[in-house]
Amino acid sequence: MGTELDWGQIQQDLENTNTLDELSGVAFRLRAMLGIEHLTYHWVDGAGDQYGCTTYSDTWEERYRDKNYHRIDPVILGCFQRFHPVDWKSLDWSGKVAKAFLQDAQSHGISNQGYSIPIRGPNGQFALFTVNHSCDDETWQQFISTYGRELILIAHYINRKALEFEKERQPESPRGLSPREIDAITLLALGYSRAQVAHSLSISEHTLRVYIESARSKLGAQNTTHAIATALSRGLIVV
């Protein structure tokens, strides 16, 4: 494994990256710089419309998507509730499905040591940056303590780049919700009924419905529950 990263080069490299495909090249070059076996940036989208760049095999990538593994992968589930980087060893692999997943992963070339960094952006965006290698625990510990800070920064910069691409992909500007709309759906998300919300906000239930309706249409949601879920996952409201 190398000893020091050339940040000028990394930033230059990212600067010259203009498409998602080119990001894969960055992944491979970073892998070489770090001297590890695998490196992945994975934008996690609940709908399964996920992408990123990886040095894993295409086979595994496809399999992961086909099997909807992002719903059971302990790495994703664990990181989703954490802020700090996570060593795979500290995750919960006790479940039956988790064990089967682990076995399947290893049979597709995923190494035993892993370290994943959760990254979050606006509107509830969530991504994972992962380094993966096969070695003993001590060597791995050494690697993490040497490169821990650098890995956080790499995760940050790659995500920044990915968000740029995303912005180009969907220039739709999701209009924000008005304060009253936010109040309304926040209280609904807290379990209040319409009547209770209307009372809390000191407005009539009819008025309340107008807010819910407009929030729903702004969010492109099918129904109230969908609107709440959308607002939550976009980070428009906090419960």
Add this chain to the structure above:
Amino acid sequence: MGTELDWGQIQQDLENTNTLDELSGVAFRLRAMLGIEHLTYHWVDGAGDQYGCTTYSDTWEERYRDKNYHRIDPVILGCFQRFHPVDWKSLDWSGKVAKAFLQDAQSHGISNQGYSIPIRGPNGQFALFTVNHSCDDETWQQFISTYGRELILIAHYINRKALEFEKERQPESPRGLSPREIDAITLLALGYSRAQVAHSLSISEHTLRVYIESARSKLGAQNTTHAIATALSRGLIVV
């Protein structure tokens, strides 16, 4: 301004920080290390229940809270929609309220140059790390390009510490949901009606209701919408 940060010392300092009050000490020491006038970590909570650590005057801090400035502060509004760090100059200060806010801030000792880094954690947590100084544009540019990466890391580590404090404040042990229950509420969160969900899962609508009911009671939720919001914010389902 200094030239190189001693990360060992910074991490040690954070390690020894066990309360929110002690975090203020860290802020002052970091300010000295960076050789700037002000430094702020600010946890932004939609409900206004915000806290953090700052080297700003208590007067300004109180005023900020009293006036609910977090609702109009262009720094917060701007950073909330961005991922990358933001120089205050690139924000939109054109509004009337924004100008008044800026003037008020400067009359309370806030310097002209500012650089804010948005940070996000699980469950929609959002915080800002800001450095503030008075100097000309060129000097400031120099400072940012020298310390940009370090500032990102400082923001990361302080936020990690703040989240630890927060977790101590509200410990909870959520029982997991069964696979069928997860399927059910996930589809509901995606906007499906009961009938559609039942059809998708190839079960009767009656059965579906049992799942929703049991999920609701496990989550301690008042109604279906509440259950979905709870599951989402606990990271039990992903949409």
Add this chain to the structure above:
DNA sequence: TTTCTACTCCCCAGAAACAGCGAGGGGGTA
């Protein structure tokens, strides 16, 4: 073996949410 949990199905009546309509006042922006 017993016990527990997960999964499946069924009934009913009342409460709540839904969809779509219209209308007026206030405030800021162009």
Add this chain to the structure above:
DNA sequence: TACCCCCTCGCTGTTTCTGGGGAGTAGAAA
């Protein structure tokens, strides 16, 4: 000034959800 968005209130009927109840299977855990 005109325009747009936000906030507020109103009506009606239809669809859906809610909250009780009970009951049987299979598999895993104790």
